[in-house]
Amino acid sequence: MRRLLSLLRETALLMVGQPSYEAYLEHMATSHPDRLPMSRIEFFRDRESTRYGGKGGGRCC
Amino acid sequence: MQGGITRHIPWIVLAIIGFVALLVVAVSREEPISALWIVVAATASFLVAYRYYALYIGRRVMRLDPARPTPAVYRADGLDYVATDRRVLFGHHFAAIAGAGPLVGPVLAAQMGYLPGTLWIIFGVVLAGAVQDFMVLFVSMRRDGRSLGELVRMEMGAVAGTIALVGTFMIMVIILAVLALIVVQALAGSPWGMFTVAATVPLAMLMGVYTRWIRPGRIGEVSLLGLVGLLLAIVYGQNVAASPVWGPLFTFTPVQLCWILVGYGAVAAILPVWLLLAPRDYLSTFLKIGAIAALAVGIVITAPELQMPALTQYIHGGGPVWSGALFPFLFITIACGAVSGFHALIASGTTPKLIATEADAPLIGYGGMLMEAFVAIMALIGASILEPGLYFAMNSPAALTGGSPATAAAAVTAMGFPIAPEVLVQTAKDVGEASIISRTGGAPTLAVAMAEIFSNVVGGPGMKAFWYHFAILFEALFILTAVDAGTRAGRFMLQDLIGMAVPSFRSTESFVPGVVATGLCVAAWGFFLYQGVTDPLGGVNTLWPVFGISNQMLAAIALMLGTVVLFRMKQDRFAWVTVVPTIWLLICTVSAGMLKLFSPDPAVSFVAHARKFSEAAARGEVLAPAASMDAMQQIIFNDWVDAGLCALFLAVVLSLLVFTIRTIIAARQAEAPTTREVFPQAVPAE
Numbered sequence: 001m002r003r004l005l006s007l008l009r010e011t012a013l014l015m016v017g018q019p020s021y022e023a024y025l026e027h028m029a030t031s032h033p034d035r036l037p038m039s040r041i042e043f044f045r046d047r048e049s050t051r052y053g054g055k056g057g058g059r060c061c
Numbered sequence: 062m063q064g065g066i067t068r069h070i071p072w073i074v075l076a077i078i079g080f081v082a083l084l085v086v087a088v089s090r091e092e093p094i095s096a097l098w099i100v101v102a103a104t105a106s107f108l109v110a111y112r113y114y115a116l117y118i119g120r121r122v123m124r125l126d127p128a129r130p131t132p133a134v135y136r137a138d139g140l141d142y143v144a145t146d147r148r149v150l151f152g153h154h155f156a157a158i159a160g161a162g163p164l165v166g167p168v169l170a171a172q173m174g175y176l177p178g179t180l181w182i183i184f185g186v187v188l189a190g191a192v193q194d195f196m197v198l199f200v201s202m203r204r205d206g207r208s209l210g211e212l213v214r215m216e217m218g219a220v221a222g223t224i225a226l227v228g229t230f231m232i233m234v235i236i237l238a239v240l241a242l243i244v245v246q247a248l249a250g251s252p253w254g255m256f257t258v259a260a261t262v263p264l265a266m267l268m269g270v271y272t273r274w275i276r277p278g279r280i281g282e283v284s285l286l287g288l289v290g291l292l293l294a295i296v297y298g299q300n301v302a303a304s305p306v307w308g309p310l311f312t313f314t315p316v317q318l319c320w321i322l323v324g325y326g327a328v329a330a331i332l333p334v335w336l337l338l339a340p341r342d343y344l345s346t347f348l349k350i351g352a353i354a355a356l357a358v359g360i361v362i363t364a365p366e367l368q369m370p371a372l373t374q375y376i377h378g379g380g381p382v383w384s385g386a387l388f389p390f391l392f393i394t395i396a397c398g399a400v401s402g403f404h405a406l407i408a409s410g411t412t413p414k415l416i417a418t419e420a421d422a423p424l425i426g427y428g429g430m431l432m433e434a435f436v437a438i439m440a441l442i443g444a445s446i447l448e449p450g451l452y453f454a455m456n457s458p459a460a461l462t463g464g465s466p467a468t469a470a471a472a473v474t475a476m477g478f479p480i481a482p483e484v485l486v487q488t489a490k491d492v493g494e495a496s497i498i499s500r501t502g503g504a505p506t507l508a509v510a511m512a513e514i515f516s517n518v519v520g521g522p523g524m525k526a527f528w529y530h531f532a533i534l535f536e537a538l539f540i541l542t543a544v545d546a547g548t549r550a551g552r553f554m555l556q557d558l559i560g561m562a563v564p565s566f567r568s569t570e571s572f573v574p575g576v577v578a579t580g581l582c583v584a585a586w587g588f589f590l591y592q593g594v595t596d597p598l599g600g601v602n603t604l605w606p607v608f609g610i611s612n613q614m615l616a617a618i619a620l621m622l623g624t625v626v627l628f629r630m631k632q633d634r635f636a637w638v639t640v641v642p643t644i645w646l647l648i649c650t651v652s653a654g655m656l657k658l659f660s661p662d663p664a665v666s667f668v669a670h671a672r673k674f675s676e677a678a679a680r681g682e683v684l685a686p687a688a689s690m691d692a693m694q695q696i697i698f699n700d701w702v703d704a705g706l707c708a709l710f711l712a713v714v715l716s717l718l719v720f721t722i723r724t725i726i727a728a729r730q731a732e733a734p735t736t737r738e739v740f741p742q743a744v745p746a747e
Binding site for chain 1: 137138139140141143145146148149150152153156157277278280281334335338339342343346347350411415546549
């Protein structure tokens with residue numbers, strides 16, 4: 001049940017262009033331990049500007 | 062074959078069930094049948110098609126390799142390239158492809174009866190639409206997740222790439238115009254609807270402020286708050302509409318609404334995204350998914366009967382909703398839902414950068430499109446459960462219905478769909494509108510159907526007005542989001558295109574090129590919107606076919622790209638998978654485009670219509686529906702613009718066909734595969 005809820009939450013967030021912050025932290029920890037990852041809020045703003053920046057933010061009719 | 066034949070038995074049973082249901086849908090003529098037959102036929106067909114055809118394409122045609130790293134793996138950056146759970150990605154992809162298109166097209170197509178639309182959606186999606194989405198996803202996934210324009214350039218050359226980009230921009234303009242037109246038709250003369258939609262602007266801004274400063278990034282919270290605001294807006298919209306002071310303030314004519322939308326589009330596309338676009342996107346996305354799910358549940362629970370005949374006399378042409386005969390015009394009227402070229406932009410957008418393994422591609426690419434087809438099926442059911450007389454009174458242009466219940470009932474009854482004027486009055490009263498006559502564009506029709514279904518489940522007849530305005534709001538909300546986001550995307554496309562000639566124009570940071578490109582983009586769709594709004598035939602009649610032709614042509618382009626890639630992979634013997642739908646789409650779109658140019662019937666051809674009006678103008682005559690010589694000139698000018706547009710689309714698709722054939726010949730002469738995939742080793746991980 002818990003797993004299902006977290007999947008649903010993740011789906012809803014990705015639908016509006018917000019990938020998982022936890023996955024991002026994990027990636028930074030394994031691939032770039034030397035760099036400081038963005039905070040949750042910086043990450044949110046970064047994804048927001050990417051989605052609506054015009055490029056790649058397509059959706060259908 | 063491990064397990065032998067036994068593992069196929071459930072699928073064979075499912076196929077038989079689907080076939081029987083399809084047979085019932087196809088041959089029933091005497092008594093109205095339950096809508097569930099269509100649901101069962103579609104569901105069974107889609108499952109069987111997925112299990113056999115999608116996996117066949119994946120394994121044999123594309124030779125997907127689950128071991129081969131995808132861009133999300135070898136370029137992983139935690140941001141754009143993220144290996145994502147396939148269920149989560151399916152939701153993301155579906156939310157990106159499904160919009161107003163699959164809801165509106167089938168409603169308009171219902172003028173021919175429910176059967177042609179049902180068959181085209183089922184067979185179209187299985188053999189063309191889902192194949193296209195899947196193929197483009199595959200091609201992009203193997204090439205670093207690049208966009209359609211770049212893919213065409215890589216596989217077919219720079220000229221072909223540029224032609225595809227210009228075509229894409231024009232299609233975008235038409236889509237935005239037609240979507241905006243639907244909103245105009247749904248909100249004109251409806252203060253209740255107008256108030257609720259207008260309320261979303263300050264509501265979204267409050268949400269934007271909340272996510273910016275009060276609780277940054279809390280999308281769940283802010284969406285719930287927004288939803289409460291939306292429901293309050295719908296509830297109190299009734300009082301606003303009834304108020305002698307506020308009611309008239311929210312009552313607009315179509316022309317006024319057109320200017321409001323153009324102004325809105327221009328301003329919204331320049332505002333910071335966090336203020337309006339992003340928060341409204343949350344609302345519209347979640348509401349869209351919720352409403353679609355609710356509609357599915359509602360149809361299954363209430364199992365409504367189909368009132369529309371299986372076929373109407375309009376399969377031979379002459380229908381009031383849109384002109385033209387079944388072939389080729391049905392196949393361009395239902396674009397989204399059966400096959401939609403616009404999906405090629407999404408399947409080569411964010412999705413290929415998120416896919417975790419090639420083994421997930423069939424579910425996302427093929428399965429996602431099947432899901433959209435299911436939405437189209439529900440919209441078709443919605444239109445078909447209404448009394449045909451009501452459907453035609455709502456969807457025939459005012460020039461035919463005369464606008465009043467008495468004239469409309471008489472006109473529709475004369476078409477062979479008897480209805481009493483009292484029913485039209487009562488229906489309008491039930492849904493809380495002043496009138497439902499000639500509310501073209503599909504959205505109001507679907508809203509009446511949704512109100513019917515929802516009120517049967519929750520609230521009874523007293524809730525109909527609430528549900529009607531809920532449905533209008535849900536459609537208007539995501540159309541406005543699409544208009545806003547589309548104007549932005551169009552702006553960048555235009556900057557890219559102009560940048561080819563004037564490099565300094567490309568800078569996305571500087572102010573002037575951005576404003577100029579936005580202005581041009583808004584002016585372009587605004588022009589077609591104004592033309593549609595002032596069109597006495599209701600606009601949808603003229604613009605929807607142009608939209609359909611352009612969208613299907615983009616699909617043909619995407620499928621031609623897929624064909625080229627298969628030949629360059631030396632998979633010639635499997636190329637029929639994309640060649641067959643390509644040829645079908647070329648036949649439909651080229652013949653529809655040609656008819657729009659050269660048919661002698663002024664109801665079908667823009668050129669014949671322009672000639673008819675030019676000749677009358679030369680005689681000093683004013684033809685209805687024009688009221689003055691100026692209006693005559695306007696109509697003639699519009700006709701020539703539309704004809705020019707059709708000619709341009711034909712030129713785009715035919716020139717790309719030449720490039721396709723040339724590339725295929727070259728690929729066949731080559732000894733080894735010539736395809737230009739991007740290999741993981743070539744790109745260092747981020």
